[in-house]
Amino acid sequence: MDIQSYMVGIGRQARAAARVLARADSESKNRALSAIAAAIRRDAERLSAANAKDVRSARARKLDPAAIDRLTLTPQVIEAMAAGVEQVAALPDPVGEISDLKYRPSGIQVGRMRVPLGVIGIIYESRPNVTADAAALCLKSGNAAILRGGSEAIHSNQAIALCVHEGLQHAGLPQSAVQVLEVTDRAAVGELVSLQEYVDVIVPRGGKGLIERLMRESRIPMIKHLHGVCHVYIDDRADAAKAIRIADNAKTQRYGTCNTMETLLVHAAIAARVLPALAELYREKGVELRGDDAARELVPAIKEASEDDWYAEYLAPILAIRIVSDLDEAMQHIATYGSQHTDAIVTEDITRARRFLREVDSSSVMVNASTRFADGFEYGLGAEIGISTDKLHARGPVGLEGLTSLKFVVLGDGHVRR
Numbered sequence: 099m100d101i102q103s104y105m106v107g108i109g110r111q112a113r114a115a116a117r118v119l120a121r122a123d124s125e126s127k128n129r130a131l132s133a134i135a136a137a138i139r140r141d142a143e144r145l146s147a148a149n150a151k152d153v154r155s156a157r158a159r160k161l162d163p164a165a166i167d168r169l170t171l172t173p174q175v176i177e178a179m180a181a182g183v184e185q186v187a188a189l190p191d192p193v194g195e196i197s198d199l200k201y202r203p204s205g206i207q208v209g210r211m212r213v214p215l216g217v218i219g220i221i222y223e224s225r226p227n228v229t230a231d232a233a234a235l236c237l238k239s240g241n242a243a244i245l246r247g248g249s250e251a252i253h254s255n256q257a258i259a260l261c262v263h264e265g266l267q268h269a270g271l272p273q274s275a276v277q278v279l280e281v282t283d284r285a286a287v288g289e290l291v292s293l294q295e296y297v298d299v300i301v302p303r304g305g306k307g308l309i310e311r312l313m314r315e316s317r318i319p320m321i322k323h324l325h326g327v328c329h330v331y332i333d334d335r336a337d338a339a340k341a342i343r344i345a346d347n348a349k350t351q352r353y354g355t356c357n358t359m360e361t362l363l364v365h366a367a368i369a370a371r372v373l374p375a376l377a378e379l380y381r382e383k384g385v386e387l388r389g390d391d392a393a394r395e396l397v398p399a400i401k402e403a404s405e406d407d408w409y410a411e412y413l414a415p416i417l418a419i420r421i422v423s424d425l426d427e428a429m430q431h432i433a434t435y436g437s438q439h440t441d442a443i444v445t446e447d448i449t450r451a452r453r454f455l456r457e458v459d460s461s462s463v464m465v466n467a468s469t470r471f472a473d474g475f476e477y478g479l480g481a482e483i484g485i486s487t488d489k490l491h492a493r494g495p496v497g498l499e500g501l502t503s504l505k506f507v508v509l510g511d512g513h514v515r516r
Contacts, residue, residue: 099281105289108244109296111274112217116242119275120214124191126269127238131187134265138180138230141261145176148257149226156250164354164413168224169251179230179258182475186234189479192498193240196507204516207509212502214240215298219290220483221246221312222303226254232301233262233276235483239501242275244297246290248304249282256280291316301496303484306411321496323461323487325411326356326439328469331428331454333445334367340466341372341444342379347468348442350383354413356485357440357462357472361408361418363428369396369421385415392421408435425450429457436460438487440472461487461494 119127138145149171156166171179192212199209218241222228229245236243247255259278266273279286291300291312300320302309309324330348332341348359364373369392377397380387387393388403400419407418408431422428425443432441442464443454451465462472472495474482479497486492492500 099283101281101283101285102289104281105286105293106296108277108279109217109293111272112242112244112277113296115272115275116214116216116240118272119237119240119242120193120216122240122271124193126271127191127240128187130237130265130269130271131183131234132265133268134230134234134262135180135183135187137261137264138176138183138258141257142173142176145171145254145257145261146173148253149251151253152226152251159250161250165224165250168354169226169254171226171254175227179227182227182231183234185475186238186498189238189498191238192502199509204513205510206513209507209509210504211507212499213505215501215503217242217244217297218299218301218483218501219244219246219293219297219318220301220303221287221290221308223248223305223308224250225303226251226258228303229255229258229278230262232483233258235498235501237266237271237275239498241501243277244290245276245278246287247278252282287312288315291318294318301484319491321484321486321488321492321500323356323437323439323485325437326358326485327361327409327411327435327437328357328359328440328442328472329361329363329428329432329436330359330442330444330469331363331422331425331432332365332368332372333425333428333443333447333450334365335447335450336365336368336372336444337446338368338371341368342375344442344444344466344468345372345376346379348470349380349385349417350415351468351470353415355470356411356413357469358413359417359442359469360410360412361420361431361435363420363422363431364393365425365428366392366421366423369393373397373419373421380417383415385417387417387419389419390421393419396421411437425453429454432458432460439485440464440469442467442469461485 195212263273387400389400394400438460440462474495482495
């Protein structure tokens with residue numbers, strides 16, 4: 099196959115479909131989404147069979163257990179996909195919304211209208227449920243989507259694509275509004291990020307290696323985060339029971355996600371009350387602990403941490419622990435080693451909580467809550483397209499509004515400038 103010609107054809111179809119979607123009404127888009135959700139539920143067995151092929155291949159290739167977990171479509175995951183599409187349908191349609199409409203001295207009215215970005219290219223690995231999430235969010239926000247999933251999920255992604263295309267056809271919308279690439283050649287990624295004439299934004303969802311490659315090669319703006327080095331800081335004015343519960347959940351609720359805690363910071367004045375109990379919880383769950391000298395003095399079983407551990411996104415049952423002297427040292431550690439993804443403080447001191455919220459420069463900053471809440475669904479956005487740690491356009495979990503832009507609109511009645 100001529101990959102370049104194939105990708106140019108995909109881009110042209112997407113651009114044409116984007117013009118149709120931009121003028122589609124909410125009823126049509128919601129009708130398509132409802133039909134997609136119904137097709138996913140109806141075809142659950144077919145999706146499971148397609149996914150089984152991918153899982154067998156992944157095991158034969160000896161992919162790690164975390165990757166196979168992300169790849170697997172259980173009945174619960176399939177139902178969650180369908181429910182996620184329905185949740186997007188239930189969200190308000192942002193397209194066409196006019197805000198800040200004000201009269202100017204000239205008599206004109208000036209406001210801002212929310213509009214689609216156009217064509218969005220999404221590159222992702224392992225997780226086939228992203229196919230449904232991305233299709234739903236792009237469709238509802240009036241954008242055409244080009245989806246390039248990982249080769250390890252090719253059968254699952256194509257099976258989900260059939261459900262998506264059925265829903266689009268049911269609503270009278272072009273099937274090319276959501277195109278799932280049928281090729282696994284890595285060259286397709288290079289071509290996709292070069293289609294400046296047809297693609298407006300690239301959204302990478304994958305490992306650090308993929309995103310670093312795209313940062314080097316892409317000629318198209320991206321909405322991205324490179325990695326998630328997330329922190330929980332337990333202040334000396336924290337409720338100890340609350341702190342233990344949050345720090346346990348932030349690490350062990352799920353290991354392979356970008357909003358999982360990777361470094362625990364503990365104030366020296368409370369460390370003796372919370373760290374031994376936490377260490378025992380982590381030991382029972384098989385979490386390897388690596389800490390500084392002060393942490394190891396309290397819990398001798400903790401291994402010695404290296405400088406690299408403070409930068410690490412483990413995505414595994416490994417946790418770095420540092421004892422700090424105060425809030426300022428905790429925030430300095432986060433500023434030095436963090437990735438501006440998600441950071442949390444546990445404290446009963448409202449003044450310190452406010453300082454943390456104001457001064458920690460991350461896309462999600464939390465008080466007395468697990469970092470695992472940094473998620474589009476938990477934030478009320480429906481399914482998310484990804485997390486952005488960029489500071490321009492979109493930041494944090496990217497939902498419908500993050501997939502739109504604003505343009506100025508002017509309302510007059512024969513007004514001319516004098």
